[in-house]
Amino acid sequence: MKRMVSVLVLLIFAAACVFGAGQREADPDTLRVGMVTDAGTIDDKSFNQGTWEGIRQAQQDLGVQTRYLRPSGETEADYVAEIVNLYDAGYRFVVTPGFKFETAIYIIQQRYDDLKVVLLDGEPRSQDYESHVGPNTVAIYYAEHESGFLAGLATALQLKSGAVGFIGGMEIPPVQKFNWGFQQGVDYANSNHGTNVTVSANNVIYQGSFTDVPAGQQIAATMYDRGVKAIFAAAGGVGIGAINEAKSRAASGEEVWIVGVDVDQYEEGVYADGKSIILTSAMKEIGNSAYAMIEAELNGEFPGGSILTFDATNDGIGIPAENPNLSADVERVVFEVLEKMKTGEVAVQDSSAGLIP
Amino acid sequence: MWDILIQIFPYAVAYTIPLLITALGGLFSERSGVVNIGLEGLMVIGYFCTAITIMQLQPELGSSAVPIGLLMGFIGGAVFSLLHAFASINLNANQVISGTAINMMAGAITVYLARTITGSGNILIRSGLTRRTIPVLSEIPVIGRLFFTQTYATTWLVLAILLISWFFLYRTAFGLRLRACGEHPAAAAAAGVNVYFMRYIGVMVSGAFAGLGGGTIMVTYSGEFSGSVAGLGFLALASLIFGQWKPFGVLGATFFFGFAITIANVSQVIPEFAVIPPVILRIFPYVVTLLALVIFSKSSQAPKAVGEPYYPGQG
Numbered sequence A: 001m002k003r004m005v006s007v008l009v010l011l012i013f014a015a016a017c018v019f020g021a022g023q024r025e026a027d028p029d030t031l032r033v034g035m036v037t038d039a040g041t042i043d044d045k046s047f048n049q050g051t052w053e054g055i056r057q058a059q060q061d062l063g064v065q066t067r068y069l070r071p072s073g074e075t076e077a078d079y080v081a082e083i084v085n086l087y088d089a090g091y092r093f094v095v096t097p098g099f100k101f102e103t104a105i106y107i108i109q110q111r112y113d114d115l116k117v118v119l120l121d122g123e124p125r126s127q128d129y130e131s132h133v134g135p136n137t138v139a140i141y142y143a144e145h146e147s148g149f150l151a152g153l154a155t156a157l158q159l160k161s162g163a164v165g166f167i168g169g170m171e172i173p174p175v176q177k178f179n180w181g182f183q184q185g186v187d188y189a190n191s192n193h194g195t196n197v198t199v200s201a202n203n204v205i206y207q208g209s210f211t212d213v214p215a216g217q218q219i220a221a222t223m224y225d226r227g228v229k230a231i232f233a234a235a236g237g238v239g240i241g242a243i244n245e246a247k248s249r250a251a252s253g254e255e256v257w258i259v260g261v262d263v264d265q266y267e268e269g270v271y272a273d274g275k276s277i278i279l280t281s282a283m284k285e286i287g288n289s290a291y292a293m294i295e296a297e298l299n300g301e302f303p304g305g306s307i308l309t310f311d312a313t314n315d316g317i318g319i320p321a322e323n324p325n326l327s328a329d330v331e332r333v334v335f336e337v338l339e340k341m342k343t344g345e346v347a348v349q350d351s352s353a354g355l356i357p
Numbered sequence B: 001m002w003d004i005l006i007q008i009f010p011y012a013v014a015y016t017i018p019l020l021i022t023a024l025g026g027l028f029s030e031r032s033g034v035v036n037i038g039l040e041g042l043m044v045i046g047y048f049c050t051a052i053t054i055m056q057l058q059p060e061l062g063s064s065a066v067p068i069g070l071l072m073g074f075i076g077g078a079v080f081s082l083l084h085a086f087a088s089i090n091l092n093a094n095q096v097i098s099g100t101a102i103n104m105m106a107g108a109i110t111v112y113l114a115r116t117i118t119g120s121g122n123i124l125i126r127s128g129l130t131r132r133t134i135p136v137l138s139e140i141p142v143i144g145r146l147f148f149t150q151t152y153a154t155t156w157l158v159l160a161i162l163l164i165s166w167f168f169l170y171r172t173a174f175g176l177r178l179r180a181c182g183e184h185p186a187a188a189a190a191a192g193v194n195v196y197f198m199r200y201i202g203v204m205v206s207g208a209f210a211g212l213g214g215g216t217i218m219v220t221y222s223g224e225f226s227g228s229v230a231g232l233g234f235l236a237l238a239s240l241i242f243g244q245w246k247p248f249g250v251l252g253a254t255f256f257f258g259f260a261i262t263i264a265n266v267s268q269v270i271p272e273f274a275v276i277p278p279v280i281l282r283i284f285p286y287v288v289t290l291l292a293l294v295i296f297s298k299s300s301q302a303p304k305a306v307g308e309p310y311y312p313g314q315g
Helices: A001-026 A047-062 A076-088 A101-112 A144-159 A173-193 A213-223 A238-251 A288-300 A328-343 B001-029 B038-092 B095-118 B143-147 B153-171 B173-183 B185-190 B196-223 B232-242 B248-266 B278-299
Strands: A032-036 A065-069 A093-097 A115-122 A138-142 A161-168 A196-198 A204-206 A229-235 A259-261 A278-284 A307-310
Touching: A032 A047, A032 A238, A047 A065, A047 A288, A065 A076, A076 A093, A076 A101, A093 A101, A093 A288, A093 B001, A101 A115, A115 A288, A115 B185, A138 A288, A144 A161, A144 A173, A144 A196, A144 A229, A144 A259, A144 A278, A144 A288, A144 A328, A161 A173, A161 A238, A173 A196, A173 A204, A173 A229, A173 A278, A213 A229, A213 A238, A213 B196, A213 B248, A229 A238, A229 A278, A238 B196, A278 B153, A288 A307, B001 B038, B001 B143, B001 B153, B001 B173, B001 B196, B001 B232, B001 B248, B038 B095, B038 B196, B038 B232, B153 B173, B153 B196, B153 B248, B173 B185, B173 B196, B185 B196, B196 B232, B232 B248, B232 B278, B248 B278
Parallel strands: A032 A065, A032 A093, A093 A115, A115 A138, A138 A307, A161 A196, A161 A204, A161 A229, A229 A259, A259 A278
Antiparallel strands: none
C-alpha cells in the first residue's frame, strides 16, 4: 500500500515535471540547480524547507533555474535515481540535505564528472564508511556549538537567574555540540553579564532516540517540576513532547520556556492565546549555505573536493532575526557577541572538556 | 521517596490511560473470539482523526474542539475496524494477517492524508487538555495527593468506561453472550445468539476504544500527530495477555507498564534513581512480562475459541 501510494505520488511529480518543463528551459546558459528532498515533505519546517528556501533565494537574486524532486523512498537507490533524473534533465548542480545522502553521493560523484554536488550535514562515504570527497563535491558541516552558545547566552540573559536544562536525542556529535555550546553560552553570560543561571548534571540528558514523544514530555515535566525554567531540546520527536508539556504549563499560567533547534521553531510553540513558549532557537542557516555554494559556482569559485564548516564567520549559524520573547537589550547583546565570534574575540570549544558531557 | 512518587504519579497515569483503554478494547474483541493484533494501527487512526479534527475546528471553536476531536477518534477507530471485522468474521480470513494489514495500512494512509490535507506529515494543534487538580478530593490524605492532583479529564472518562465495561461484561445477559461467542460459538449459536453480530460488536468496540486511546495520546502528552504510536498498541496487547483477559487484570498490567516506563524515562533527571543504569530500568517491565508469561502459561485464561473462524452450523 505504502509503496503503491509512493509510486503514484512519484508519477504525479514526474508528470508535473514533464509538463511544466517546456517553457522554462529556454535559455541554455542558465545554471540549473536541482534539489532532492530527504525524508519528509518540502515544507517540513526543517532541513528540506531550509535548503529549498536558500535555493529559491538564489533563483530570485542570481537568476538560476531551480527544481526539486522527491524520492519515492529513503534508500540509497531512491536517492541515486532522483539525482540521475535531475542530471538527465540538464541539471548540473545538485543540493542534497542530510547525512542520509552520504552513500548515494559517493556513487554519484564517481558516475558523473560534470555534476557539481553540495551535501549538507554530511560527507560522501562508501559502504565501508570511508570518506571520499570527489573533485566536484562539497561537503558542508555546521558549527552547532556556536549556535548552541548563542542560544545559551540569550537564554541566560533573558532569565537572569535560575536553572536551565538540556534534552538531546541520540548522543551523536551534532547533538553533543549543541549541548556543549549551550553550556558555554550560559557560562559566558554568568561571567560577563552578571547573570546567575545554572546547568546541573541532572538536567543534561540524552534520551537515546529522536522519536519517543512521551519520554520527552515526562522528562520535561520532571525538569520543570524541579525548578528548571528553560529547556534546550535538540531531540526531534522527543522535543515535540517537551514542547507540548511547556505549552500545557504555559496555558495554565506557569512561566516555562523551550529553546528550539535547527530552525526557528517559534510557530510550533504557539499556544492558546497566540503567545509562544519558544524563547529563541539555535539555528543552522541551511539556506544560506546552499545559496553561498550556488553563488560560488556562478563566480567560478566552487570549492569542489573540500569539506567546509559553516559557522559564525560565514553566517552558517545563528538565532532567528526576530525573537518576540527576547527583550531588545538581550537581542542586541547576542548579536554583538555574534560579531565577536566572527572576529575570533569569542571562541567556543567543540569538545566536552570542563563541561557536563 | 514519597515526594518523588507524588511528583511522577500523574505522569505515569497519563502514560497508562491510552494503554488501558486500548487494551480494554482488545479485551472486547478477544472475548468475542476475534484476535485483534491491529490495535496499533487503530490507535494511529484515532490519533490522526483526533488531530485533524482539532486542527480544523480549533480556530473557530477553541477548547470545545478537543472533545469533538476525541469523539472523531472514537468513531474513526470503530469505522476502520470494520475492515478487520469483515475480513475475519464474514470472510473467515486469518485474523492475525488481517490485523497486520490494519497496522500497515493505518500508518501509510494517515501520513498520506495528513500530507494531502495539511501539506506536512505532522499535524500540530495549539492546545489539548490541561492537567487539573480536583478541588475537594485532592485534600484527602495520601490518596488525594496521588489520585486527584494533576489529572486529565480523559483519565476519569477512561476509568468510567472501565467500570461500565466490567458491569457490561459480567452483569448483563449481553455480556454473557459476548463472552460465550469467544468460548464456544457453536453452543452460543445453539442458544440463539447471533455469533456474527456479537463478534462485530466486539471488534468495533475494540476499534473505538483504540481510537479513543490514540486520541488521548494526542490531547494529553503529544500535541502533534507524527504518524506512529511507537508500539503502544502492541504493549496494550501484551497487557491484555498479562492481565489474563480480565478488566481489572488489564488495569493492573497497564498501570505496571505505565509506571515502570515512566520511572525509566525520568530516572536520569532524578538523582535518587540515577544510581541504577537507565538500561536496566528500561528493560525491567519487559523482562517481568516474559517471566510472567512463562509462569502463567499453564493456567492461561485465554478465551477458548479466540482466533478461530466461526462457520454457521459447526458442532
